[in-house]
């Protein structure tokens with residue numbers, strides 16, 4: 001009869017055989033203690049702890065031990081497995097933990113079943129809100145300290161009360177699911193995994209501001225999210241939770257989906273409204289804000305997916321419960337899409353105030369390659385990079401802003417020593433240049449000029465004055481652009497300049513890219529001593545710049561070489577050198 | 580159908596909670612599907628039927644560990660509830676034969692995460 005299960009994982013970086021070895025020793029020890037039939041040993045693929053030697057998790061006791069040595073096995077068997085007592089000096093104390101409020105149902109319930117959602121407290125908040133009345137709802141949301149998760153961090157309760165207090169008997173609620181930041185997919189995941197939570201948030205918001213119609217603005221590249229939200233709306237309709245006289249009350253509200261064509265600027269609220277109206281998706285000056293003059297000229301409230309997904313649990317558990325989580329000015333949790341050179345690419349949800357180091361190393365597991373961490377990018381094309389020495393900063397709206405980045409919607413891209421900061425700046429700026437709608441000159445022309453300067457730097461054709469030019473144009477774009485896209489487009493350039501100016505200077509003064517990323521500054525040569533004369537490089541070269549044969553070996557004609565790096569990638573023997 | 584009342588919510592909830600205690604869940608959001616979750620789901624469905632195992636097979640969203648998809652969570656009465664990662668069709672069949680029918684956890688596939696759930 002099996003009474004306990006022990007999960008085993010060697011979390012030492014680079015270790016491949018540690019888990020198996022420990023498992024075998026442990027198995028023998030159990031047999032010796034005549035416990036082989038009572039204890040189940042399992043080698044885990046991943047135990048959620050990193051860089052802590054051998055880690056064990058004992059179930060059902062839920063005890064985790066870290067840095068376990070072979071000589072600890074006896075104690076573990078005697079104290080914990082036989083008697084269920086923990087061993088203090090082996091206990092693992094997590095420095096950081098995830099707290100799943102927004103993602104609480106994601107991966108737990110069937111997103112296509114309204115009954116499953118209801119079984120997990122679903123629509124109870126809506127029912128309570130309808131009884132409490134709009135003023136109480138707004139008071140609760142205001143007291144909770146919830147701020148918009150779409151990037152701006154505007155207090156949600158204040159936005160609702162402004163929209164409510166604008167006179168008018170026709171108002172609109174919009175859920176912003178445009179999610180255009182490269183690397184960010186938190187909203188998609190919430191819509192796919194728990195669509196009813198966002199619908200419930202929409203209905204509560206609509207009730208609070210006095211709307212009778214709501215729109216989900218979802219980008220067309222999210223077909224599964226669209227399908228599940230539509231299915232969820234239909235199910236809610238069938239239950240009378242969307243439509244006329246919801247829960248038998250006087251409140252009626254309909255929900256519809258509008259598709260976006262995947263333009264980044266259409267995530268900006270005024271452009272989004274124009275897009276729903278069937279116009280070209282370009283921003284217009286604010287004020288008037290949407291809360292005064294929004295969709296079809298009527299008072300409109302726009303909230304992000306994650307903001308709305310927070311609403312039902314705040315109403316259910318109360319504002320005091322929510323405002324206990326997080327920091328002084330940033331309450332609750334934040335979902336991040338952690339991607340790039342990180343071991344565990346995925347979504348994590350942590351309380352506000354968790355440090356970047358804990359997010360990247362404790363939960364993310366550090367760099368995937370084991371190479372040196374260089375920086376983490378937050379806030380997407382409107383944000384910036386944060387270098388290693390600032391990793392202990394607790395994440396909240398204000399702290400990230402002070403560091404020259406922003407919270408943004410939650411994209412977080414981890415970079416290691418192979419990433420060149422000039423190249424990164426170029427990537428984000430190119431994104432904004434591509435996505436600029438072209439309506440205002442600072443964004444349209446400024447972005448293009450900055451990109452040209454960056455191109456020159458990455459080719460070694462720049463001077464130090466160009467750094468000043470970059471800063472000057474950046475300032476003009478920040479001050480004079482019409483919408484957030486242009487106002488923040490320079491941030492990735494400014495923040496890389498702020499923390500990695502040395503790297504820029506190295507490109508300019510020594511025509512060298514320290515990360516060996518900017519191919520124009522590299523030279524490729526074949527090391528004859530390592531070359532096996534296989535000819536793969538010559539075949540991979542798109543310019544036929546590699547000549548030779550299997551007898552005499554190969555050489556690269558530097559005059560014809562375009563520095564694409566194909567030969568470097570192709571060579572299995574490391575014989576192509578990059579300098 | 581008539582509009583729901585607050586009491587109906589409780590009735591629906593208790594009906595769902597009374598259902599089969601043993602279940603298997605497959606992560607079927609974009610990340611899971613891209614990694615092959617649909618094939619895994621089909622293999623589980625087929626193998627459960629072959630073995631005649633009375634276990635409920637369900638779809639769910641993304642647990643957040645996207646790099647480790649496809650993820651399959653298994654809850655069989657009397658055994659620890661675990662999540663298997665990077666599951667392929669062969670592994671899916673092993674889950675049914677070994678874990679569901681044989682009472683054994685699979686080696687080298689379990690993934691665990693440190694998290695706290697709030698109410």
Ligand SMILES: Cc1cc2nc3c(=O)[nH]c(=O)nc-3n(C[C@H](O)[C@H](O)[C@H](O)COP(=O)(O)O)c2cc1C
Nearest residue numbers: 148149150176179180267268269303304307484485
């Ligand atoms: C260029 C640009 C793109 C934006 N993209 C998004 C987006 O994809 N999703 C989003 O929720 N907000 C986006 N925003 C912010 C919205 O304008 C708006 O502030 C937000 O949807 C308000 O919701 P919240 O208060 O709940 O955060 C973007 C803003 C700008 C300037």
